[in-house]
Amino acid sequence: MSVEREFQIAPIVQEAVVHNSRTLLNLQSLTASLFGVGAGILGLESYSGFLFYLVCSLLTAMLFYVVRVAPTSLASGTGTGGGGAFDTSRYFRSQVEFWTGGLMNGLAGFILTWTLFYGLVRA
Amino acid sequence: MTWISKAITLFGAVLLGHACYSAQEHSALQSFKAATATLTSSSLAVASLPVDIAIETVIAIIVILFGLVLGTRPLRPIQWRVWAGKIEREGEEGFMDNDGEVNKDFVGNPFKFLETRPGFVDIRKQRKEFASWVKTSSAQ
Amino acid sequence: MAPSLLHPPSQLSPAAALELSQQAPALLQSSPSTVSSSPLGAIFSASESPELWIKYENLLLSCLRTGDDLAAQQCLERLAARFGEDNERIMAFRGLVKEADAQHPGKLEAVLKDYEEILKENDTNIPITKRRVALLRSMGRVSEAVSALVQLLDFSPTDAEGWSELADLYLSQGMYPQAIYALEEVVILAPNAWNIHARLGEMQYMAATASGAGGSSYQKHMAESLKRFSRSIELCDDYLRGYYGLKLVTARLLKESGKPAKQNDEGGLRLPDTSTIERLNELATAKLSEIVRHSTAGDRGWRGYDEVEVAAARELLSEDASAASRIER
Numbered sequence: 001m002s003v004e005r006e007f008q009i010a011p012i013v014q015e016a017v018v019h020n021s022r023t024l025l026n027l028q029s030l031t032a033s034l035f036g037v038g039a040g041i042l043g044l045e046s047y048s049g050f051l052f053y054l055v056c057s058l059l060t061a062m063l064f065y066v067v068r069v070a071p072t073s074l075a076s077g078t079g080t081g082g083g084g085a086f087d088t089s090r091y092f093r094s095q096v097e098f099w100t101g102g103l104m105n106g107l108a109g110f111i112l113t114w115t116l117f118y119g120l121v122r123a
Numbered sequence: 124m125t126w127i128s129k130a131i132t133l134f135g136a137v138l139l140g141h142a143c144y145s146a147q148e149h150s151a152l153q154s155f156k157a158a159t160a161t162l163t164s165s166s167l168a169v170a171s172l173p174v175d176i177a178i179e180t181v182i183a184i185i186v187i188l189f190g191l192v193l194g195t196r197p198l199r200p201i202q203w204r205v206w207a208g209k210i211e212r213e214g215e216e217g218f219m220d221n222d223g224e225v226n227k228d229f230v231g232n233p234f235k236f237l238e239t240r241p242g243f244v245d246i247r248k249q250r251k252e253f254a255s256w257v258k259t260s261s262a263q
Numbered sequence: 264m265a266p267s268l269l270h271p272p273s274q275l276s277p278a279a280a281l282e283l284s285q286q287a288p289a290l291l292q293s294s295p296s297t298v299s300s301s302p303l304g305a306i307f308s309a310s311e312s313p314e315l316w317i318k319y320e321n322l323l324l325s326c327l328r329t330g331d332d333l334a335a336q337q338c339l340e341r342l343a344a345r346f347g348e349d350n351e352r353i354m355a356f357r358g359l360v361k362e363a364d365a366q367h368p369g370k371l372e373a374v375l376k377d378y379e380e381i382l383k384e385n386d387t388n389i390p391i392t393k394r395r396v397a398l399l400r401s402m403g404r405v406s407e408a409v410s411a412l413v414q415l416l417d418f419s420p421t422d423a424e425g426w427s428e429l430a431d432l433y434l435s436q437g438m439y440p441q442a443i444y445a446l447e448e449v450v451i452l453a454p455n456a457w458n459i460h461a462r463l464g465e466m467q468y469m470a471a472t473a474s475g476a477g478g479s480s481y482q483k484h485m486a487e488s489l490k491r492f493s494r495s496i497e498l499c500d501d502y503l504r505g506y507y508g509l510k511l512v513t514a515r516l517l518k519e520s521g522k523p524a525k526q527n528d529e530g531g532l533r534l535p536d537t538s539t540i541e542r543l544n545e546l547a548t549a550k551l552s553e554i555v556r557h558s559t560a561g562d563r564g565w566r567g568y569d570e571v572e573v574a575a576a577r578e579l580l581s582e583d584a585s586a587a588s589r590i591e592r
Contacts, residue, residue: 009497011455013206016199023196030191037139038184041146043172056184063192072198090205091198121146207457208500212554214567234456237427237449241324242355242393245401246363249328253280 012093020091024064024098025105031060032106033113040117053110057102065098125194132190138183145176207232283325287334290322316342323356327363335360354381355390362398371402389419393428400432408432423452427459430466439470457499464491464508486534488512493543503554503572506547510579513544548583551576 035056039049065088073090092098149172197219200206210218210232319338326335339360343353358378365371378395381388392415399408412429416422426448433442446463453459464487471484489512495505517540534540557565558573 008454011203011498013199013201013203016201016206019196020198020201023198027191027195031188034184034187034191037143038180041139041143041172041180042177043146056188059185060188060192063188064195067192068195068198090200090202093201117143121143122150203455204498204500207498208502210567211499211503212501212567213564216564216566232458234453234458237423237453237456237459238462240424240428240431242390242424243397243400243428244324244359245397246324246327246359247365247401250330250363253328253330256278 016091017093021097024092024101027064028057028060028102028105029109031056032102032109035106036110036113036115037117039110039114040119041121043118043122044114049114053107054103057106058099060102061099128190128194130190131193132187135183135185135187135190138179138186142176142179142183145179146172149173149176280325280328283322284329284331284334287322287326287331287338290318291334291337316345320356323360327360332360332364335363351388351390354388355394358391358394358398362394362401368402371398374398375402387418389415389422393425396428405432405436420448421452423449426452434466434469437473439466439473442466443470455498457495457502457505460491460495460498461502461504461508464488464495464505464512467491468508468512482534485512485516489516489534489540489543501550501554503551503568503576506550506554507572507576507579509543510547510551510583513540513547514583516540517544548580552580555580 032053035053038056039052042052044052065086069088069091073087086095088095088098199218200209214231319342323335323338323342326332326338339353339356342356343350346353348354348357358374361374361377362371365374375395375398378391378398381391382395386392392411396408396412396415399405399411409429409432412425412432416425416429419425426445430442430445430449433439433445443463443466446459446466449459450456450463467484467488471481471488474480474484488508492505492508492512496502496509499505516534517537554565554568555573555577558568559577
C-alpha cells in the first residue's frame with residue numbers, strides 16, 4: 001500500500017526503464033559471446049571458465065557504470081537513494097539487476113562461443 | 124563519438140583475431156610435435172598456451188569491451204521528476220544519440236499537446252498573425 | 264536549431280513556421296508522390312514510414328499558416344491518396360484547408376454546413392467535431408462551441424484534449440469555476456502532466472485575483488493554487504513555470520499576511536502557516552535565480568528554457584529585489 005502510494009507521488013517513467021534495460025541487455029549479450037571467444041582461445045575448462053565469465057561480467061558492469069551511469073549520477077547528487085558511489089538508482093530500479101543481471105542473460109551465448117572456439121583452436 | 128568507439132572495437136577485434144590464429148597455430152604445432160614425439164618414443168607433454176598469446180587475448184577482450192561500452196546509447200533517468208526536469212532544462216540537447224542527432228522518439232514534453240491542442244487549431248487566426256508578423260518584420 | 268518536422272507546429276513562432284514551410288518543396292520532391300497501400304505494390308514502390316506521414320501532416324499545417332496553399336494542397340492530396348477520402352483525420356484536414364481558404368463569412372458558413380452534413384451521417388467523427396468546435400469559436404459563437412464541445416465530451420469523456428479546450432473556452436469567458444472543473448478532469452486523465460498542474464495553479468490564481476482579497480473563495484483558491492504549483496515542481500525538477508507561479512502566490516500571500524486572515528475550515532484545504540509559505544518563497548526565489556543565471560550564461564544543460572519565460576522570471580526577480588530594498592530604506 002505504501003509502495004503504491006510512493007509511486008503515485010513519485011512516478012517512474014516506464015519508457016525510460018525499458019530504454020535503459022534494453023541498452024544494458026544489448027551490451028551484455030554482445031560481450032558475453034566475446035568472453036566466450038576469449039575463454040575458448042585461452043583454453044579454459046570447467047570451473048576456471050565460469051570464473052572467467054563471472055569476473056568479466058562484473059568488469060563489464062563496472063565499466064558501464066563508470067562510462068554511462070557515474071558521470072551524470074554523481075553530478076546531480078545521485079537520484080533518491082543518495083547511496084554515494086555505486087548508486088544506480090537514477091537509471092535502474094534495482095541495484096541487483098544492474099550488477100548481476102548480465103550473468104543470466106549472457107550465459108547461453110557465452111557457453112555457445114566458448115565451446116565453439118575451444119573446439120576450433122584445439123581441434 | 125561513435126567513430127572512436129568503432130575504431131577501438133575494430134582494433135580490439137584485429138587483436139583478438141590475431142590471438143585466435145596464433146593459438147590455433149600453436150596447438151597445431153603442438154599436436155604435430157606430439158605425433159613425432161610418439162614416433163621417437165620420447166615423452167613430451169602438450170605445453171599450455173604461451174603467455175604472450177594469453178596476454179594478447181586478455182588485452183583484446185578488454186579493448187573490445189571498452190569500445191562496446193563507449194558505443195552504448197546514453198541512458199535516460201527513470202524518476203519522473205528527474206526525467207521531466209531534464210526535458211525542461213536541457214531541451215533537445217539532453218536527448219542526443221552518440222552521433223549528435225536528436226533521438227527520433229524524443230517528443231519533448233509529452234503533455235504539451237494538451238495546451239497547444241492541435242485538433243482545435245484556429246487556422247484563420249494563425250494566418251492573420253503570420254501575415255501581420257510578415258508585415259512588421261518587412262517594415263523594419 | 265531548426266525545428267523538427269516530426270513535432271506538431273502549432274506552438275512555433277512565425278519565423279520557425281516560415282522556416283518549416285520553406286522545406287516543403289524539398290520534401291515534396293524528395294519523397295515519392297504516391298505510396299501504394301497494397302502489399303503487392305509495396306514490393307515495387309518506395310517504402311513508407313510513419314514519420315513520412317507525420318511530416319506531411321505537420322508540413323500541411325505550417326504551409327497553411329504561412330499561406331503556401333499550393334504546397335498544403337499537395338500534402339493533403341498525398342495523404343488522401345494513401346489513407347482515403349473517408350478517413351476521419353483526412354476529412355478534418357480537408358475542412359481545415361477550406362477554412363483557411365474562406366475569404367468571407369459566407370464561405371465559412373458553407374464549411375460549417377459541410378461539417379454538420381458529415382456529422383449527420385456519422386456523429387462519432389471526433390476530428391470533425393473538434394473542427395466544428397474550433398470553427399464556431401473562431402467565428403465568435405462561443406456558447407455554441409461550448410455546447411458542441413460538451414456534447415463531444417458526453418460520449419467521449421476520456422478525451423483530455425477536449426477537456427483542455429473546454430477549460431480554455433470557459434476561461435476566455437471568465438467562468439473560473441467551470442474552467443477549473445474542466446482542467447481538473449484533464450489532471451485526472453493525465454495525473455503526471457506537470458504543465459497541466461501548473462496551468463491549473465495559474466487558473467486558480469487568476470480566479471483568486473478576480474474574486475478579490477475579501478471574497479470567501481479567495482483563501483480556497485490561493486491554497487489550491489499553492490498546492491498545484493507545488494505539485495508541478497514535485498513532478499518536474501527545475502520547472503521554471505512552476506517556480507514562477509509558486510513565487511507569485513507566496514509573495515502575494517506574504518504581503519497580505521499582516522491582515523488577520525480568517526481561516527474557514529469548510530473547504531477542507533487550508534493555507535499552510537506563514538513560516539512554511541516563507542520557506543517556499545525563499546526556495547522559489549533561489550531556484551528562479553539559479554535558472555536565470557545558468558540560462559543567461561548559456562551553460563551546457565540549461566538551454567532548454569524558453570527565452571521569453573526566462574526574461575519574465577528575471578523581471579519578477581528584479582521587481583522583488585527592488586521592493587525589498589525599498590522596505591529596507
